[in-house]
Amino acid sequence: xxxxxxxxxxxxxxxxxxxxxxxxxxxxxxxxxxxxxxxxxxxxxxxxxxxxxxxxxxxxxxxxxxxxxxxxxxxxxxxxxxxxxxxxxxxxxxxxxxxxxxxxxxxxxxxxxxxxxxxxxxxxxxxxxxxxxxxxxxxxxxxxxxxxxxxxxxxxxxxxxxxxxxxxxxxxxxxxxxxxxxxxxxxxxxxxxxxxxxxxxxxxxxxxxxxxxxxxxxxxxxxxxxxxxxxxxxxxxxxxxxxxxxxxxxx
Numbered sequence: 454x455x456x457x458x459x460x461x462x463x464x465x466x467x468x469x470x471x472x473x474x475x476x477x478x479x480x481x482x483x484x485x486x487x488x489x490x491x492x493x494x495x496x497x498x499x500x501x502x503x504x505x506x507x508x509x510x511x512x513x514x515x516x517x518x519x520x521x522x523x524x525x526x527x528x529x530x531x532x533x534x535x536x537x538x539x540x541x542x543x544x545x546x547x548x549x550x551x552x553x554x555x556x557x558x559x560x561x562x563x564x565x566x567x568x569x570x571x572x573x574x575x576x577x578x579x580x581x582x583x584x585x586x587x588x589x590x591x592x593x594x595x596x597x598x599x600x601x602x603x604x605x606x607x608x609x610x611x612x613x614x615x616x617x618x619x620x621x622x623x624x625x626x627x628x629x630x631x632x633x634x635x636x637x638x639x640x641x642x643x644x645x646x647x648x649x650x651x652x653x654x655x656x657x658x659x660x661x662x663x664x665x666x667x668x669x670x671x672x673x674x675x676x677x678x679x680x681x682x683x684x685x686x687x688x689x690x691x692x693x694x695x696x697x698x699x700x701x702x703x704x
Contacts, residue, residue: 455488455570456704457563458630459592464608465579467491468598468635471680472502472693473576473672478532478679485571487704488527490563491538492588494545498576499537500699501606502530503677506539514541517558517587525565532679534570546583555583560591571704589616590623594630598639599651601637601644601663606654624674629658630703633696637663662696667687 460473472492477489491498491512496506506512511526513536528535539693549555563573574596575588591594597612599605620627632655638644664670668691673680681690 455486455563455567455573456594457567457573457575457592458596459575459577459585459588460598461575461577461585461588461612462599462608462621463579463581463585463598463612464600464604465550467600468633468664469579470497471497471674472596472598472633472635472664473574474498474532474674475670475681475689475693476700477502477574477680478681479693480572480701481533482681482694483697483701486569486699487533488521488536488570488573489533490536490559490575491576492542492559493538494540494543494584495578496538496540497674498543499535499539500677501674502532502535502679503544504530504536504537509537509539512537512539512541513562514539516544516562518545518552519555527566530642533641542584544584549587553558554592556586559587563591572700574609581611585615586619586623589619589627589642592624594628596633598635599631601636601647601651603643603647605647605656606650609644609654620648629641629655631700632659634659636665636666638666660691660696660699662699664692664696667692673678 515521577588669684669687671691673683
């Protein structure tokens with residue numbers, strides 16, 4: 454049965470999608486059966502794994518709103534399987550409100566395919582609303598990317614408050630799987646100070662591997678491939694491979 458991990462942080466630009474895409478590919482390279490559920494209307498994780506959004510018959514929107522079985526929407530790629538997203542998902546939050554158990558729609562859908570995978574990542578939108586609640590209700594645990602920059606910890610209080618509410622009302626077993634430090638710049642004292650502060654706030658939860666600022670990480674999505682394929686010798690590729698090893702050992 455798959456371990457379902459929501460990659461979540463309501464702040465934008467912290468590396469959620471980059472982390473979800475590259476960990477999916479790196480864990481597949483380690484022999485894991487991995488599904489990436491793109492639950493962000495921007496659908497960047499979908500294109501990041503080379504899936505052409507305009508050629509899709511079904512997407513995660515059809516799964517959670519129209520009840521299409523997840524297996525019919527999943528697309529297999531050489532980097533891992535994808536439950537793709539499209540811009541249609543942007544309106545799903547409003548449509549879900551009128552449905553029965555609106556926050557449990559994704560959980561029900563993923564349960565049907567959980568036996569086919571070792572890990573299911575859910576790439577969440579940069580907000581704490583209905584789509585993210587669905588992801589948190591569906592997940593066993595969360596992975597929180599935190600950028601090593603000013604205001605890094607701002608907003609994490611809101612995320613932790615949401616986590617407590619979800620544990621109380623929807624998903625009592627939800628836990629923090631890990632915290633990923635992203636955009637680390639070892640040339641600055643500030644990045645090191647932020648990393649120390651995050652480790653103090655989340656003792657025992659922060660991955661030893663830190664994801665560096667790396668131009669190859671920024672370039673890879675435009676080519677529709679993970680950084681481990683775009684430039685396997687880059688610092689970004691090495692970091693995500695190392696983080697995948699940490700996750701593989703924890704699973």
